[in-house]
Amino acid sequence: MAIDISKLTPAEKAELHQQFAADAKAEAEKLKQNKATYKELAEEFVLKSIDALVHHKEITEYLLTDTMKEFQAVKELKQEVYGVKNQDSHTVTLKDGSASISLGQNVIIRFDGTESAGVEKIKEYLLSLSADSENAKKLGKVIDRKLKVNKTTGFLNPSAIIDLNTFRDEFNNELFSDGLDIIINAQIRTVNSKYVSGWKFIPIDENRTKKLEFRFTI
Structure with a gap:
């Protein structure tokens, strides 16, 4: 049942206020105890589990190295x-x-900065193709997409360079091959x-x- 506070006497209002304060204090104390209990349980969990996990990692490293x-x-x-x-x-x-x-x-593949020279050579090769050829236009768009820099890493996409390398024999062009070689040699593999x-x-x-x-x- 809802209480109409306006109908309470001053004494009843004071008693209700004290009850609210007591409830709030009890809730705060309970939260404080729960936080302390959590910290104790978390500490026990780490102490109980960490050595077995470290040992498992050591065994795994040995097994993988041996394999x-x-x-x-x-x-x-x-x-x-x-x-x-x-x-x-x-x-x-x-x-x-x-x-x-x-x-x-x-x-992880990064580049040392010299790959830009290779990109320019490949683009120069694309410009040498007949502008009137529809196939050349389509090919140019495909290769141009593969030479886009990844916005997240700031580098060329390594898998796209691998794809481009499959065109090497088909194009059989020194400019294109030189460009690819420059890009590949600019890779830093870690x-x-x-x-x-x-x-x-x-x-x-x-x-x-x-x-x-x-x-x-x-």
């Missing part, structure tokens, strides 16, 4: 057989498709982290399997 060492011989033979040396990731899968492991490194990921089909009963996936990063 990459084991793969080194496979990697070297792959490079010799297929002639590809600058790969950031490798995947090996069992013949029956029951398990697979991927090893690699996450690389390994951000290394990882091992993969999956394996695990039997869960006589007729069914479950695909177990994993990924570890250091």
